[in-house]
Structure formats: C-alpha cells, structure tokens
Amino acid sequence: MTQEAYVTQGPLTTEAGAPVADNQNSETAGVGGPVLIQDQSLLEKLAHFNRERIPERVVHARGAGAYGTFTLTRDVSRWTRAAFLSEVGKQTETFLRFSTVAGNLGSADAVRDPRGFALKFYTEDGNYDLVGNNTPVFFIKDAIKFPDFIHTQKRDPYTGSQEADNVWDFWGLSPESTHQVTWLFGDRGIPATLRHMNGYGSHTYQWNNAAGEIFWVKYHFKTDQGIKNLTQEEANKLAGEDPDSHQRDLRQAIEAGDFPSWTVQVQIMPAAEAANYRFNPFDLTKVWPHEDYPPIEIGKLELNRNPENVFAEVEQSIFSPAHFVPGIGPSPDKMLQGRLFAYGDAHRYRVGINADHLPVNRPHATEARTNSRDGFLYDGRHKGAKNYEPNSFGGPFQTDKPLWSATAVSGATGTHEAPGHAEDSDFVQAGNLYRLMSEDEKSRLIENLAGFIAKVSRDGIAERAVNNFRQADGDFGKRLEAAVQALRG
Template identity: 55%
Template sequence: MTDKKLTTASGRPVADDQNSLTAGPRGPVLIEDYILHEKMAHFNRERIPERIVHAKGSGAFGKFTVTHDLTAFTKAKLFSEVGKETKVMVRFSTVGGEKGSADTERDPRGFAVKFYTEDGNWDLVGNNTPVFFIKDAYKFSDFIHTQKRDPKTNCKNAAMMWDFWSLNPESLHQVLIVMTNRGTPYSYRHMHGFSSHTLSFINSKNERFWVKFHFITQQGIKNFTDDEAAEMRGKDPDFAQRDLVEAIEKGDFPRWALKVQVMPEKDADTYEINPFDLTKVWPHADYPLQDLGIMELNQVPSNYFAFVEQAAFAPAHIVDGIGFSPDKMLQGRILSYPDAQRYRLGVNYEQLPVNRCPYAVNNYQRDGSMALGDNGGDAPNYFPNSFDSPAPDPSYAEPPRKLSESMIDRYDRNAPGENDHYTQPGNLFRLLSEEEKRHTIHNIVASMKGITGPRREEIINRQLCHFFRADLTLGTGVARGLEISIDLGRFATV
C-alpha cells in the first residue's frame, strides 16, 4: 500500500474514492458531494473540443408516433393520444474512440434521442445495451480513462481495461455483452437502444411508476463477427455513418418500436434486486415490455456540424410526466452532462437550432458566450418582478418522494445484497447459441491476449475468477484459449 494520501485539487484528503455520498444505501446522491462534482467537472474538461465520450457519431431527424395508450402511467403530453407525432433527433455513437476512430470498433454504442415536445425537449440518453459497466458515477471517469489512451504510450492498453474490469466485478454483465457479437453491430440501424437507467412515469393522479425504455429495431439485429469488424475497419472506417445516410436517402427509413417496462413505485422496496442498479436488468417475466410507439428516421441533416456535432443531449432534460430515479449513475449524469455541454459548446448551447425547443422558452438567463437572438431584450432579468414576466407554474410540480431514513454516508455500492455480479451474466451466457458462445469466448480471448506488463498474470487470473463464477463453460473456454491450466478449486476460492 502507498503512503500517499489521495486529495482533492485543493489538498483535502479523500476518505472514500469508491462511493458517492447518498441518503441511504440506495440513494439519491447528495448535491453536497463536492468531491464527486470535482471529479466529474475536471473529467468533463480534459479534452477540447470534441466530446470526452461518444466523440464519433451519426445523426438523423425523424418522428415518433404513439401507437398504444399508456396514459394510465404518464401524463407526458407527447404520449397523450394514439396517433400523436413528435419530431425527434437521434444521435448514434461509439463510446471510447475519438472522432477519427472506426465505426466497427468493439464498444457499446450510444443511442440518444431528443424529443421536441410542447412541454420542452426530452432527452432519452442511453446505449445499445440495457446495462453498464459501473453503477455509481463516482467511478465513471476512472472507467473511461481505461478505455482511452495510455498516458505514457498514447496507445490503447488492454491491461488497463482488464485491470479495471477485474477489480470491479460489477462490470461483468456489460463486459460479457460487449464481448458477444453485439459489441460490433453491423450498423446503427440493426441494433436495439435502451434507456439503461431506470426513470419514472408520473400520471394525472400524481402516481409514480419506475420505468425502463427499450427501442427494438424493426430492421432486425445484425452484427459483425470480430474478423468481419476488423476487416471493415480497414475498408471503410465510416461504414455505419455511410450506411445510415444511404438508407435514409433511398427511402429505406429505419424504424424502432419503443416499448417500456413499468414497475409500481412500491415494488422497488421489496423486489429481489435493486431496480436502480445500472448493472442489472429487470426480467421480462416480472415486468413485461409494453408497446408505446414507433420511431422513424427519415431526414439526413443538411449540415453535419450544425445538427450532429453541435447536438447536445443530457438526461437532466425531462418533461412533465417523466422523472428521475435514485439510480446513482443517473444522478451523477444529471449534473455532469449539462456541465460537459456548457464546456464544449458554451453556456448558451440550448439556443443552438438543433438543441432549441421549438415551442415557448421563457427564463431569466442572460449573456454568456454565444447568446443568440435578442438576449431577452429589455425584459427583466430577475424574479420576482412587478412586470408581465414568466412565473413558475405549481401544476408542474412532481409528487413528493420519500427518502430512506438511513444516515448520510458513503455506502459501499457492492455491500451484501448488492453484490451479486454473476447470476445475470451467467444467465446471459447460457442463453446464447453454441455459435454465439464460441464467438464470445473467441472475442474475450483475443482481447485478453493483448494484456502485457508485470501484472499480466495477476489481472488475467482475477478476471478468470469472475468468468468461472458466472459460468463454468465460459471460464473454461477463456482459460483454454489463453493456454492457462485450469485449477477449478483455486478459482472457486479466490
């Protein structure tokens, strides 16, 4: 162990660098957690001017059409009646690479949707996977650093990735998904999208429901094998961008069915898993998918920079009838994402055409870089005032939410009851076809063979323990692929 104390930028010693400060073991995160804010704020400013994550992406405009009545669960106006259409802008992306990286890298894919509603813009910001590598935003910058470049060599480093994953077994579920062929989608049109986070619906009776959103591709799932993806990286690193543009321009408009899982608010207290844990899924047998509508992309933006590069998404942007949850990763992103956009595009980024709400926007924000329009003209820039100026509307207030009566502390995110990292990944692997299992093991082995350095054996053995605990066939296949003799007794006790 080192004698060096971890501190904040101002020199304040840090007592816990693993867990956010929460009201009770399941959150929510407190705004007073300055160390979390400092970590995320510094992380958001590490690169200029491209996005830190999701730097390379493709986008298109389209529409969302309501096909089923779910007004019993939400009063959101965009879902108010069957047949109602709402304009959308969607941006797909890879997560870990830079702007010039290849579209077919093994990586999760971002799946961000901006709904231009009459109650403001709603950003549903997710991925093509229903889970993520970590469950607390406190670890987000640490994780992303392992996916970027080695600070010495400026090259990608497999040892960094697998070291982090092996030290954070909560990542196993997402690691396994990314190591299947779903980690290399054929195109953006042939993948699902997920909110991943748990959000909430609020209905006209002010009743709350916990929800997860699923965009189900109507083009069917289609993936590259590892070899095919590597070949395409050499042939056309912009394959997914080109595929999306060409499909829309020839009238082959991609579509997704938006479905939602709905959990009554009280169920969260007694459900067998933490419903706000981003590394877990809700089994469909318990909470089946319910149809909501169809999203269609039918317009290629006329200028990529103006409408895709400058598009800014943030899970903080919700509308009446849709709310947050105690999901610790979501709570961190609520603060972090708008902060990242203000840094990248300026404090007035929501005045840019692609981000501007097409309906009424009234506030007291003034000045700052790139203030567009008349900057509020001669209207007051303070509230309350004696003039005919915007005022709050109490009818939009959310119903109160009871917090845990636990003490405020940095709770271990993987404490007993929150530390089953193996059941869902193991179930996922056993659901794969025999061919998919072979491909997944091949992809893992190919990646782990890139681990080098003095800690290579330690990192590999630690990760093998996780694979064995998830599924014996998975662990055995990876060990054999790495030409490691198998001592099941040793792996079972590590």
Template identity: 50%
Template sequence: MGPAAQVRWGPVVPLGPMPDPLDRAVPALVLPPTPRRVPDVSTEPPSALTPPEGAGLSAVMGTCFAGTRSSIGPQPERGAREMTEKYATTDAGAPVPSFEHSLTVGPDGPILLQDHYLIEQMANFNRERIPERQPHAKGGGAFGSFEVTNDVSQYTKAAFLQPGIKTEMVARFSTVAGERGSPDTWRDPRGFALKFYTSEGNFDMVGNNTPVFFVRDPMKFQNFIRSQKRMAANNLRDHNMQWDFWTLVPESAHQVTYLMGDRGIPKTWRNMNGYSSHTYSWLNPDGELFWVKYHFKTDQGIDYLTQEDADRLAGEDGDYHQRDLYNSIEDGDFPSWTLHVQIMPFEDARTYRFNPFDLTKVWPHSDYPLHEVGRMTLNRNVVDYHAQIEQAAFEPNNIVAGTGLSPDKMLLARGFSYSDAHRHRLGVNYKQIPVNEPKVEVNAYSKDGAMRIRNATDPVYAPNSMGGPEADPARAAEVHWTSDGDMVRTAYTLRPDDDDWGQAGTLVREVMDDAARDRLVRNVIGHVSDGVKEPVLSRVFEYWRNVDPDLGKKIEEGVRAELA
C-alpha cells in the same frame, strides 16, 4: 502549366542501386527543348539586374523573379463555371473579392494586414475545432419523428406520449471510448441519444445499445472511462489496463459479457437496439407514479459484425457506420425503431428481489413485460454535421411534465455531468444553438454569458412585481419520492438477488445459443491474448469462471494455448 509543356507518364527513376518498392507511375514534366535565356551576371550590364535608384519593393521583386512566371507560359483558362445568382460574402455580409489571391504589394510583393478577408479566413480556420466529447466523441446522427401508436395515458401525462401524437426529434449514435477519428467498428458499447422536441419542452433519453452498464456508482465512472482510453506514457489503448479495471470491479461482468458478445460490434447503427438502461419515472394525470425502462427495438433486425470483419472495415472505411446511416436515408430507406417500455408500480421498488435502480441489472420480462408505445423513424439527414450533430447536446435533465428521473445514482450524477460537459464544450448558452432549442416559447431568467443569442428582457430577476414570468408547480408536475437515512459513503443496500454474476451467467446460458457462446469465447480469447499479463491474467480467468464455470474453463484453455 504552359501550353508548350507536356505531361508524360512514366516510372520514377530510382536514385540508388536498390529498386524502390513504392515505384509507381507519376507525371513527368517535359519542358520545351529551347530553354529560356538566363542573364549572365558576369557579362550583363548592371542595368539588366539592378532596378533604377528609388524603385519600390514591387520593382525589386519583379526583377528578382523576372521570367519565373512566364517560363511555362500563361496560365490555362479555367473551364466554364456553372452560373449562379449567389455570390460569396465575408462573415459580415460584405462581397468577397477573391478566393485565390491575397492582397499584396504588387504581384510579387508581401501580403498586407489590411486584407480583412484573408485574416478572417485564417483566424476562423484556427478556431474551427471545439473540444470533443470526453466519452462518445465519435458519432453521427439524423433527424426524424416519433409517433405514438399505443395508449399509455394511464401511466403518464406527458403530452408527447399521448395516442396519435407525432413529435420531431434528433438522434445521435456513437462509440464510447474512441476519439473523433477512431474507427466506427471498434468493439465498444454504442451511444443511443435522442432529443424529442415536444410541445412541453425538450425531452432527452441518453442511452446505449445495451440495457446495462459497467458501474453502478458515479464515483467509479471517470476512472472506468480512463481505463478504456489511453495510457499516459505511450498514448496507446491497452487491454491489460481494461481488464485490470474490469476484474477489480465485479459489477462490470454483465456489461462486459454483452460487450464481448455479438452486440459489442453492431453491423450498422440501424441494426442495433437502444435502451435507457437507467430506470426513469412516469407520472399519470391522477398523480400516480411508475418506474419505467425504455427499449427502442430496431425494426431492421439485430445484426452484428464478426471481429474479423470489424477489423477489416476499420482499415477500409473507418466511417462505415456513419456512411451507412447517411446513405440509407439518402436512398429513402428510412430506419425505424419501435419503443417499448417496462412499467413497475411505484411500491414494487421497495420490496423487489434486487435493487431496480441498479444500472448493472435488467428487469426480467417475465416480471415486467414490454408495452409497445410507438415508432421512431429517421428520415432526414443533417446538412451541417458540426452545427447539427457535433453541437447537439443531450442530457438526462431534459424532462417534461409526466416524466422524471429515479434514485439511480448514476442517472442523478449524469444529470449534472452532461450539462456541465456541454457548458465546457459549447458555452453556457448551448441551449440556444438551433439543434438544442425547444420548439416552445422560452421564458427563462438566465441571462448574458458567452455567445448569448436570445434577448433578455426586463425584469431579469424573480420574484418581481413587474409582470415577469411566474413559476407554475402544477404545470411542472415534478416527480417526487421519499428517502431518509444518515449521510454515508456505501454501496446500495443488498437485497436477496443482488449479486454481480447471476445476470451475466443467465445471459450466457439462457439468452445466447451455442454459436453465440462460441463467438463470445473466441472474442474474449483474442482480446485477452493481446497484451494482458499477470497478475491481471489470473483474475480474468477467475472473473469468467464466476460468470459461468464452463465458459471460464474454455477461456482459460484458449488463452493458455494462444500464449504457449
């Protein structure tokens, strides 16, 4: 804007007789009173408008736009910029010629394909986005450390779980169903994924903020996630679709009770626990095997948002949880979690009253109490969200000596599905991305593939007689268990206490207090009243009566009243 121009603030004048409800003050440009002279094509000689014969394109363009650049005077000088010794480069390291102007034929001419920096910028921009995670797309995280404070060496030989050991790690928290742009405060389970950079390789725990899950067989997982996302026709999330799935899959009751209760919307990521949910295994130095569940208890205390507060925050700040974590760490208020484990002797699993590998069940603390192990503290924010969080790849198959998986069907399936998802999103060499690299020396026989970073060296095959790396069963110390039987497609073998409603009912009657039960009822009534139709509606009432008769009665009465 030229020096002779002025900026005046005033209301927009409506174009029609009806006032515009969106009227507000906007800058109105007031030009100098003396207009510039515009050539009159009827009186000016041809030479004033026509370039000389043989003139180039720049001359033509200069004539066509003569006066336009100068009509508001020269461009204002930019304010003094902070001096720096860093100068921008292209991705190839060459100096950048300009951030503001493309290479053109004359000031007003067309751009040139040889403007390599412009081409690089446009091409890179078109490829900035990578496929988002299928579930757990919206999330954030930070770096920190884990320090062992109690001795559990009699149960595991894992080096990072020995007394006094401190291990660097990274954490990522997320919602399950929401896309990358969705609000942090939707009612949804929260992902709780951890990667420990141990002295024996990376160890990952891919958990949630609840100790159970919706399904126990991986055949149901894909369809479960689809039921929580969007309809094919209108691309909208749909409560009727969600309850249709849940009520047809009774094993979901325990997790749905958690979801519709206070833990369905944690106040912040700092105010929620993290659980392995799955049963894992530990191996001690004597070769003894134990089954374990991991519990990361927040040191900030459990806290939650009401549905009303969550809805308000979804509109005011969709990144509320991510902002809270980042700002807390920036302010030096480092969040921490204390790790406890439940430990089951190997042989107990054969005869325990329900299947200990059922992902929809918890182990009662009266049977298998918590043992404190250590503390996880997040104390360093990321400097590049995309490189360090969006490209972070967590997977249950990242285990170290002294740890292992279990016969949990969902866990074994996740061992494949997570690594396969990373290969799709990030490429086959995703473990060479810095945030995913182990701190130990890597001597792998994998080679080539897209975006290969680590150099392959001969020999590139095994076995070989050329001094290549050798397998070491003793150091690997794999966890083993025995299984036999015919190949079948069937559910787990039923045990005396294997039912889908019992633990959900216990959660309602013995864990929740009166106020928590009232909030659960209100949350379910509000959710079901918003779009759930017959015949699903009647199944919803039956579902909750199976969890607890009194609870089911209150929910049905409340929904009927809302829909009346």
C-alpha cells in the same frame, strides 16, 4: 422558431457582410513582398479556420444523427401525464444521435464498443432527452467510478495507446462489469449498421400520472430492420476499408427513402414493488427479467430526415438526462444521478453556455423562457425583457407544479452502498446471458474475450479477469481460461 434560408447567390463577403474583391491572392507589400496585416479578409479566414472545431466529446465523440418522429400507439395515461404521451396517434419530432463510446472523432465506426443511443423529443412542454445505449446495462453502477472507467478505455497518458492492462485491470477489479463485458464481447458487440441494432434507455426512470402515482420504467427500442452484427474479422476489414461505414449507411438509407424505424417498448414497475424486488431495480448493471415485467409496446420511432450540416447539428447537438418534462423524472439510480450533472456540465464547457440556443438544441414545439442572459454566443433574443423573477413587467413565472413526484428518503447522509436485495450478485445475470447463447455464440464470445485478455502483461490481471467469468458460469470460466492460456503460451 425557424432558421432563415442561407443566401448562396451574390458576391462573396466577409463575416461582416462586406464584399470580397479577391479570394485567390493575399495582399502583399509589392509583387513578391511580405503579406500585410491589413488584409483583413485573409486574417478573418485563417482565424475562423483555426476555430472551426470545438473540443470533441470526451466520450461518445464519434457520432451520426438524424431527425425523425415518434408516434404513440398505446394509451399510457394511467402511468404518465407527459403531454407528448397523452393521445394515441400523437406525433413528436425527434433527433437521434448514435455514437461509439471510447473512440475519438476520427476513429472507425466498425469497432467493438457500446453505441450511444441519445434521443431528443421536441415536446410541447420542452425538450425531453433520453440518453441511452444499444445495451440494456452498463459496466458500473455508481457515477463516482465513471472517470476511472473511461480513463481505462482511452489512451494511456504515458504510452498514448489504449492498453489491455488498463482495461482488464479495471474490469477484473470491478466484478459488476462482468454482465456488460459479456454483452460487449458477444455477437452484438459490433453492429453491422446503426439501423440494425436496438436502443435502450438503460437507466430506470420515473413516470408519474395525473393522480401523482409513481411508476419505475425502462425503455426499449427494438429495431424493425432486424438485428445484424459483424464478426471481429469482418469488422477489422470494414474498419480499414471504410472507417465511415455506419455514418454513410444511415445517411444513404434516409436519402433513398428507406427510413429506419424502431418499435418502442417499456417495462413498468409500480413504485411499491421496488423495495422488496429480488435485486436492486436501480442497478444499471442489471436488466429486469421480462417474465417479471413484460415489455409493453407504446409507439414507433422513425428516422426520416438527415442533418444539413454535420457539425452544426450532430457535433453541436447536446443531450442531458436532466432534461425532463412534466410526468417524467429521475430514479435513485446512482449512475443516472451523476449523469444529471455531468452531461450538462460537459456541454457548457464544450459547446458553450448558450448551447441550448442552437437550432438543433432549442425547443421546436414551444419556446424557452428564462432569465439567463449574456455569455458566449448570446444572441440578444430577450431584447428589453427583465431578467429576474418575480417581476411586475409580465415576465415568466413559476408554475408550482413539479415535473415529477417526490420519493421518500430516510437515514443519515454518507457514502453508502446501494440498499441490498436478495439477488444483488454481480455475476448471476452474466451467467444467465451466457447460458442463453447457442454453442456457436459461446465459441465466438470465448474467442473475442481470450484474444483481448491474452494481451495483458501480467498473469495476475489475466487470472483475475477470467475468474469473474468463472463465477458467472463454471463452463464459461473453464473454456475462457483454456483459450487464454493457449494464446499466452
């Protein structure tokens, strides 16, 4: 489905198509008199202007995006029956939205914050959304903690500012965050551009093949431009001088034909290995070590077309991890399970119940056939078709072919913690990451963390925060403690 070209020539009209006689002067009761309510051109303009913005995203409000193509370079049919992954050389149109997490719509790009990496594949079986970040892990492992976490990153309801007390109080009381915080305050915490950073699916997903076999998979998007980052000082300067630096860089690169690309890799775990793996493979705060499951290159992602309107295509774009296609499905990852509901619910509130009808969101390689009708911005696309199933009038019908394979469950319902594994520590991988760093990288990490922790008002919050890093690595904690104490006097 394509949009009709917008006609720019000819008389200016109202939204209803009537010509506008005067777009410079409001209608008044005589020269210098009060404005008349019968000036419908004026009222229509003002009313539309008042409604030009929709509520910004609670998280990931600040974003940029571009269209592109995904090209499959390896046969993966032994692991998945997904049609867009069925043939080497096959290309699928995509739309990728980058974003910061905590900042509002008007915030600066060059800040220390994870970056959203939300990718929509317009496949022949419908849209597949892979909603990830530029880090392979996250701060928490259960969606029930997500609103609390985001409240600590956003403006305090009393002060109206982000408060170090709130951030470090929550992180200190949530040891599982230690790994992601180490990532965030390391060198990769502030990418130089959106083109010079990796992307990750972060969650574990299910792939299932034609025989119904299940595999657990993690996605990696490795930048072909190379990793480039900003120091805190460089970022502070750039954010003040050019708040739109990342958005401008991406747009201008594509305009110049310098199309950014990423090499796409997956880690694949046979389902039978999950139960006895050394840690919970569905824990979003942990990575799968490459020596256990080496990344396998499967394709190339290229961005090659800019949106024509940022609001229509970037702000109104919607992504949901619940948008699966045959051959791909969810895992028991408790953060993912919560996001399956939360993302769609956010879009229904923010953009509207018919958000999927917008050109950027609707399928491009197939056509959606549903029995949903009416609601805000409904366009009447179904005409006289019946809106129920089954029916005898040639309406759409169920396939009896599930998108993903069933997984076994057992036990009583309840608010359970995830199943325990031998190495389910909140600190091991944070310590491993620290020990992989060079001495210069460690020094910058300590400086970045200490500068933020030193801002908290209570010694107990600072001490608890430092103690989490001490448990990850003794040297890490010792150096961080000294740096915080020096700053706090």
